[in-house]
Structures are given as C-alpha cells and as structure tokens.
Amino acid sequence: MIPQTDPRANYLAHKDEIDRAIGGVLERGRYILGPEVEAFEREFATYLGVGHVIGVGNGTDALRLALESAGVHPGDTVVTVSHTAVATIAAIELAGAIPLLVDIDSATFTIDCELLEDVLRTRRVSAIVPVHLYGRPADMETIVELARRYATRVIEDCAQSHGASIGSRKTGSFGVTAAFSFYPTKNLGALGDGGAIVTNDRGIAERARLLREYGWTERYVSRIPGMNTRLDELQAAILRVKLRYLDAENARRREIAGAYSKGLGKVRLPADHAGHVYHQYVIRSKDRDALRAKLMAGGVGTLVHFPVPVHLQPAYVRLEHGPLPETESAAEEVLSLPMYPELGDAAVERVIQELAG
Numbered sequence: 001m002i003p004q005t006d007p008r009a010n011y012l013a014h015k016d017e018i019d020r021a022i023g024g025v026l027e028r029g030r031y032i033l034g035p036e037v038e039a040f041e042r043e044f045a046t047y048l049g050v051g052h053v054i055g056v057g058n059g060t061d062a063l064r065l066a067l068e069s070a071g072v073h074p075g076d077t078v079v080t081v082s083h084t085a086v087a088t089i090a091a092i093e094l095a096g097a098i099p100l101l102v103d104i105d106s107a108t109f110t111i112d113c114e115l116l117e118d119v120l121r122t123r124r125v126s127a128i129v130p131v132h133l134y135g136r137p138a139d140m141e142t143i144v145e146l147a148r149r150y151a152t153r154v155i156e157d158c159a160q161s162h163g164a165s166i167g168s169r170k171t172g173s174f175g176v177t178a179a180f181s182f183y184p185t186k187n188l189g190a191l192g193d194g195g196a197i198v199t200n201d202r203g204i205a206e207r208a209r210l211l212r213e214y215g216w217t218e219r220y221v222s223r224i225p226g227m228n229t230r231l232d233e234l235q236a237a238i239l240r241v242k243l244r245y246l247d248a249e250n251a252r253r254r255e256i257a258g259a260y261s262k263g264l265g266k267v268r269l270p271a272d273h274a275g276h277v278y279h280q281y282v283i284r285s286k287d288r289d290a291l292r293a294k295l296m297a298g299g300v301g302t303l304v305h306f307p308v309p310v311h312l313q314p315a316y317v318r319l320e321h322g323p324l325p326e327t328e329s330a331a332e333e334v335l336s337l338p339m340y341p342e343l344g345d346a347a348v349e350r351v352i353q354e355l356a357g
Helices: 007-013 015-028 035-048 059-069 086-094 113-122 140-149 202-212 233-243 246-263 288-297 325-333 345-356
Strands: 052-056 077-081 098-102 153-157 177-181 195-199 216-218 281-284 334-337
Touching: 007 015, 015 035, 015 233, 035 052, 035 195, 035 233, 052 059, 052 202, 059 086, 059 153, 059 177, 059 195, 059 202, 077 086, 077 113, 086 098, 098 113, 113 140, 140 153, 195 202, 246 281, 246 345, 288 334, 288 345, 325 334
Parallel strands: 077 098, 153 177
Antiparallel strands: 052 195, 177 195, 281 334
C-alpha cells in the first residue's frame, strides 16, 4: 500500500539529527519555553522574512491568538471560507468572533475575491482570514488591497502553506499577522502538536507572547488574562532540524506534482502556481468515491480534504453565509493523492498507472 501521507518517513529521513536534538533537550533539562523555542522562533522568522514568531501549542491556538492579538474582539465579524479544516472556524469562535462564510474560487480552492468584496462593500468586517489551502497561496495582493480599501485586517491561515510564496514573499508575511500549524503531516511538521503566530508588528507580538502564558510579564504575575499554550522544547528542537530541509522537501513535492500533472491528462488537475508547495495534490472527479475505491483496491491510499463543508456540519449549520456552490461541489469531488517528499518515483508512476488503468 502506498500511503497518502507518511510522517514517519520524514522522521526516518532525518533520524540521526532529530534524535541528537531530542537528546540534547533531555540532557539540558529545560522543557518549556527555553533556548530551543527561542532559537526556532528566530530561525523561522528569518526564513519567512518577518520580524516576530511566537511558538504556541497548536495551530488552532495560533489562529485564535493571532486574531485576539490583532484586535479582533468578541462579537466582531470575521470573513473566511467553509472549504477548510474546521480549526479555522473553531479558532474564530474561540476568539469570540462571528464567522461569515463566502465561497471559494473553483480553480484555486481559495477565497473568491469578488465575493469577498461584495461582503466588504455591504458589511462591517473586523478581519479577513484567507486560507492558503493545499499549499497554494490565496490571492494576497488583491485581498490586502481590499482590506486597505475597506479598513479591515488580514490574518492569514498558513496551516497548509509552509514555504509557499507569491513572488519573493512567503505566505505569513502579507497580513498584519498569521498562524501556522506544525501538525505532523504538515510540510513543516513536528512529532506532536505545535503552532506559531507570525507578525511584523511589535505590539501584536508582545500581546501574543502575553496571551500564550497567562498574561505573565513576570512569573506568577498576570498583566492581562491569558491562557496556557506553549510550544515545548522537544518540538522546537525537532522543528529546527526539519526547517533546514523545508525548501528541498518542497522542491521534491513540486517534482511529484509535476509528474502527476504530466501523467494525468484526463483528470481534473489542481491549478498551477509558481509558489505552490503542494501540501496536498488534489484532483477532482464527479465519480470521486468510485475512483477512490479503485485506487484503494490497487494499493494506493487517498484522503478527502474536506468531505463535509464546515457550514454543513451539525455544529456549524447556524453560521451565516451566502450561496456556496463551489464549496459544496468541491467537497463532493476532491481527492488527495499520495504526497510527501519521501515518495519515490516508482510509487508516483504506480499512482499514475492505477489512475489511468
């Protein structure tokens, strides 16, 4: 069986370095918010070209604190999409804000900017949360310009776009702040949970650092109400190792995507983009479930990201939204093929043959 994703393979690819990094943390005896977290925050900030990175416990907390640190208040309206991991919506509601869902562009799976402008023209919106889905950046130039024109904030959801770029700028550097997840299957994945808030705004960074640990300015003294969501030293040490290989592994993902695109001529393929990092390679099929069963029978694992749009899930049918035909169509048709940097050429060819057969 060719798995759809394989985080263990990525660990094995860097096993010696990761094991040494873990051993160093264990021997030093500092396990929470120590030198590894500080070093990772500096290195990831340099990689992204931003001023500040704040490591937290997971990607949901990262987005929640990004919203709160940027000045989104309870009761504020935040515009985002329904074709996303439910974590996007959960984080908005955890911040006390009210999600307003708009449709996606059928080619890119990211927010439809024309529909976004329709909302901004008629509603007071505190923030826009564009989701860079499957490794493809949203149309950030347009989104940032719309935010400027209608006096709102942009807070990027970068959970699937580690290393993705538009021109020379990486995702995470366009909004007032952004959130990353380091879940093990991400392009930059920990061996457990982790997340980060990134920003160029010193005030946002300072508030995020307070919020992640009880609002402490000194130990046991809270300046503001906060929470407990800290990136631990072990995960930071692992991420420091993996960060060194991120660009090379994203290049391999692009090679795999290129082979798929060349070999799957009759399949509806993802829209190309120079800065795409192919967290997932997502095709579309009207007979998606039958195709998935065929591939499984041939030893090819697949996943559906995401089978039920957020607005159709029982917990969120109450959310406000307009017509979402592209979102609902995507949920019925999308299929994620095997995609991870350790996937060999022979396995890629086998996936192509099973799809063509």
